[in-house]
Amino acid sequence: MRSPDAEVAVVGLGAFGAASLWQLAEAGVSVIGLDRYEPGHGYGSSHGGTRMFRTACLEHPDLVPLARRSGQLWQELSARAGETLFAPTGGVLIGPRDGHVVAGTLAAARQHDLAVEVWDAATLGARLPRHAGLAAHHVAVWEPAAGLIPPEAAVRAAVRVAAELGAQVRTGTRVLTIELVDGGAFVHTTTDRIAVRQVVVAAGAWLPGLVPGLAVRVLRVPITWFRPADPSATGYDLAAVPVFIRELDDGACLWGHGAHTGGELKLGLEDVGTAMRTMDPDGDDRRVTPADWRELTDRLAVALPGLAPEPSRAAVCMYPLTPDRQFLLGRPGRDPRLVVAGGDSGHGFKHAAGVGEVVADLVRRRAPRVPVAFMHPDRW
Ligand SMILES: Cc1cc2nc3c(=O)[nH]c(=O)nc-3n(C[C@H](O)[C@H](O)[C@H](O)COP(=O)(O)OP(=O)(O)OC[C@H]3O[C@@H](n4cnc5c(N)ncnc54)[C@H](O)[C@@H]3O)c2cc1C
Known part of the structure; x- marks a missing residue:
């Protein structure tokens, strides 16, 4: 592969992708974030003004550590962005x-x-x-501990903070295909071919179109x-x-x-x-x-x-x-060039900040600090 344009590309800057971009930039990784629309848009899964935050996750007890960590990270993002991104309501x-x-x-x-x-x-x-x-x-x-997060504002804040930390952000850019090659990947957009070592695909409802074979x-x-x-x-x-x-x-x-x-x-x-x-x-x-x-x-x-x-x-x-309503978070086929973060099954926003941190850990080949095995994309 030719010399990369960045270490990592994040495809999709909704809840999971914006948080991944922020956490990768925070960790000092050279990263490009791409989205076909503008952050905070209303065409995916992260619009509608509010999202519930809970830590007693009825969907799976192993989500609790991710929810707790996300709660801390939402506070961190609020402080960095100078915005209130969490309203405690119980x-x-x-x-x-x-x-x-x-x-x-x-x-x-x-x-x-x-x-x-x-x-x-x-x-x-x-x-x-x-x-x-x-x-x-x-x-x-x-x-x-429950409350509300404003999703559009939180996504915009994560992308903005990531950019301040050095992430490149390309909005209005549709990714057509992801080509995995020796030593990395080419991300083909409507106008460009971007060379990276790893790709994080966080394309929400469009994920199966970019990474075939996922159960969504x-x-x-x-x-x-x-x-x-x-x-x-x-x-x-x-x-x-x-x-x-x-x-x-x-x-x-x-x-x-x-x-x-x-x-x-x-x-x-x-x-x-x-x-x-x-x-x-x-x-x-x-x-x-x-x-x-x-x-x-x-x-x-x-x-x-x-x-x-x-x-x-x-x-x-x-x-x-997904069939078990848990997320898809990890490397399909254990591929060292690819991480997916998606399949949110309707309960992912509260966890997005923590998902971003897990993605940054996976990209840097570190063990995530919360349980994630039950979300592995190859679990079926
Ligand atoms: C009605 C409703 C209520 C919900 N309530 C809650 C709640 O109360 N609490 C909670 O925790 N969760 C809730 N959720 C779930 C939560 O909103 C989702 O888990 C979260 O928004 C998923 O984010 P995402 O990043 O996976 O997807 P998205 O936010 O949709 O992001 C995907 C991004 O990828 C981009 N993209 C896709 N394809 C391409 C491409 N080819 N090229 C470039 N960019 C691309 C899209 O433009 C989009 O920006 C709710 C969901 C819904 C629908």
Whole structure:
């Protein structure tokens, strides 16, 4: 290979890629970051104004160290960027006592000795009375460390700080292919061929198009914002409805939080319905229609009543979903030229800062300081 343009190229500057760029630059690695759009754009998986941060990760107890480390790194990024990138709100995980939300959260909290409180349905009803339709077998786990991260601002901050540390940033640059060659790789863009020793591919929903053979399917996920039906109603703000995930008795999961800015609650639905269908990230399935929120509003009428029957705003986001809903983080085929960071499966933003640090460790052939084996891209 000819002499490289940089040691590493990071393809994709969304949550995972921006954090990887920052952490590589922080470690003194010569790095080029590439994205087809501008940081903080609304076409991938990192838009919509807010992302929940939790450390009692119901998705896998081994995610807890990554979440904790990410929490520290988000604070570090806030300080470096001179911006507030974390709003502490506390968060509540609600559901049937033996359901996956409560059981998963408690398993993670117990394994890592996290500070959480367990409330019975009566206590939840008294503390957060907007959550209605509760039954005696419902339980809530209150996590004081939970909060909100502004994703667009966090991505922009990571890219900006990386650039200040010496990273090259090329936005508006679409990568067409990645060619692995002896001793490195060529990253082919629409205008250029960039020679590097290693490539980090953090292309979100577009990852399978750049690194074939990865187990990812892309789901279309509507995001919706609601106002109270009575415009003069109070008690729908973040204090009254802090970040939550709520498993309902039919197995569907509501998620969201109270009014943060602009008087709107952000609410969504998981694990149910036709709105979450597979989509082509380059296709045109981004128009949001009433069919996208009907199943949500039917359930809100019982679980969080008092809201307008139609959302005030809506958008489409994407989950690149893996079969076990864990990320893809590591070297496919143990290839020394390639690292992938993706397959976020809808719960990755909180971890992105820590993922960036893991990527920087992998690139420098150091052992990551948090467990990552369960996220290896070759695990199937
Ligand atoms: C509705 C919704 C709610 C969510 N809520 C939460 C939450 O509360 N908490 C949480 O932790 N997580 C949450 N998530 C998940 C979280 O947002 C994702 O894990 C995270 O945004 C994934 O980031 P990413 O970097 O993998 O992908 P992206 O942010 O999509 O980044 C991929 C980047 O790659 C670029 N790219 C792709 N192809 C190319 C190419 N060929 N050339 C150049 N650039 C390219 C894209 O332009 C994009 O910028 C949610 C996700 C959704 C959709």
